[in-house]
Amino acid sequence: MSSMQFSAPDQRQASGFAHDDDLPLAGLRVLDLSQGIAGPYCGLVLRQQGAQVIKVEPPQGDWSRHMGRGRDGLSAIFLTCNAGKQGVCIDAGTPEGRAQLQRLASHADVIVQNYRPGVADRMGVGWETLSERKPSLVYVSISGWGGSGPMVHMPALDTTMQAATGMMHANCGADGKPRRVGLYVVDYATGLYAAQATLAAVLRQARTGRGRHVEVAMLQAAAALQNYLTIDAAMFPGQDGVAFNAPTGLFDTRDGRQIYVSMLNDAMFQRLALALGMAEWITDTSLHASSGRRHRAAELNQALGACIAQGTLAHWTELLARHDILFAPARRPDELPQDPQVRHLKVFAxxxxxxxxxxxxxxxxxxxxGAQMLEPAPRLGEHNAQWLGQDSAAAFASSG
Structure with missing residues (x-):
């Protein structure tokens, strides 16, 4: 894998990654006022495309610094979502802080914020105020429930949004009870949708010179992610969902590992039956089509599970690959960086x-x-001297 190279802090400030002309967003300055995951992840995507991203935090810091386990004021979430950004700390509750914030905003091409509606306006960095001064501004508002409507002032988190949008129901466990998806999938999806919409607005800005107010809600992202489920429910009202194909599921191997087998089509089922020596599956014509297998999913899964339990993970890896069956070993996250294909593609740096x-x-x-050479996520207020100090005018003039 390639290794990231980092200059000393003073050199990093003088030679920003955004000057790399090979990246599509080089020269674009983004002011990231957001906290948590969705907004910062949107900023990260823009940063990895070459934009210069200045992250603003309150005196207590972005609350994601303390999400889950932490070391030295940093968490995995914060490190992931804020790599490569330059960080300043501003107390926007003071007149001086608001003036500093407004000055930074006046030099930005894109602003990303996830305040509750009305907060940015009170700080003088709302869309109406800033776009009047700078018509080319792309302004990104990320919220839980949207910018208007009966729930506009309600708080929202990934977990509560999973519950509210039916995602937990789609992820029912073996006991039939809804459960949350372990990843912050709504947050990250919201960040991705926001980044995509931002890039579209930046393209429009380049073509026409006009800015845009981009508004993305977690509610919208969660709905878009699982739209096929809501369409399926509309097509078959009052009916519970059924398996898309069978046999499919997570199965235990003889050596204590697990493997996930997924059935794609009828031809694959026939290959699986041959690989397992399941003659009764081949002769049973009711199993030749997925429509027949779906209603016997429990039976087929039990039979496949009994077979899988008799062999090791290595055995099934070789056999299923040889017969072109969809499968994957169930790994822990810490195993992923060492996977040969992951290393070949340089997925991680x-x-x-x-x-x-x-x-x-x-x-x-x-x-x-591939993996971008980003500086580490900033320490709280690490770049205050550069962007808020006496020499800030030179910083604005020499970068972006």
């Missing part, structure tokens, strides 16, 4: 974080150069 050592940072899929 060795990311050196002062005080913590090296962590695996995933690059932006599809971005030029």
């Amino acid at each position: 060795d990311h050196a974080v002062p005080g913590l050592g090296t962590v695996p940072l995933a690059g932006l899929p599809g971005a030029a150069g």
Whole structure:
């Protein structure tokens, strides 16, 4: 894998990653006022495309610094979503802080914020105020429930949004009870949708010179992610969902590992039956089509599970691959960076974080150069002197 190279802090400030002309957003300055995951992840996507991103935090810091386990004021979430950004700390509750914030905003091409409706306006960095001064501004508002409507002032988190939108129901366990998806999938999806909409607005800005107010709600992202489920429910009202194909599921191997087998089509089922020596599956014509197998999913899964339990993971890996059956070993997250295919594609880069050592940072899929050479996520207020100090005018003039 390639290793990331980092300059000393003063050199990093003088030679920003955004000057790399090979990246599509080089020269674009983004002011990231957001906290948590969705907004910062949107900023990260823009950063990995070459934009310069200045992250603003309150005196207590972005609350994601303390999400889950932490070391030295940093968490995995914060490191992931804020790599490569330059960080300033501003107390927007004071007149001086609001003036500093407004000055930063006046020099930005894109602003990303996830305040509750009305907060940015009170700080003088709302869409109406800033776009009047700078018509080319792309302004991104990320919220839980949207910018208007009966729930506009309600708080929202990934977990509560999973519950409210039916995602937990779609992820029912073996006991039939709804349960949350373990990843912050709504947050990350919201960040991705926001980044996509931002890039579209930046393209329009380049073509016409006009800015745009981009509004993305977690509610919208969660609905878009699972739209096929809501369509399926509309097509078959009052009916519970059924398996799309069978046998499919997670099965235990003889050596204590697990393997996930997924059935794609009728031809694959026939190959699986041959690989397992299941003559009764081949002769039973009711199993030749997925429509017949779906209603016997429990029976087929039980039979496949009994077979899988008799062999090791290595045995099934070889056999299923040889017969072109969809499968994957169930790995832990810490095993992923060592996977041969992951290493071949350079999915992760060795990311050196002062005080913590090296962590695996995933690059932006599809971005030029694979895993980007980003600086570590900033310490709280790390770049205050550059952007808020006496020499800030020079910083604005020399970068972006």
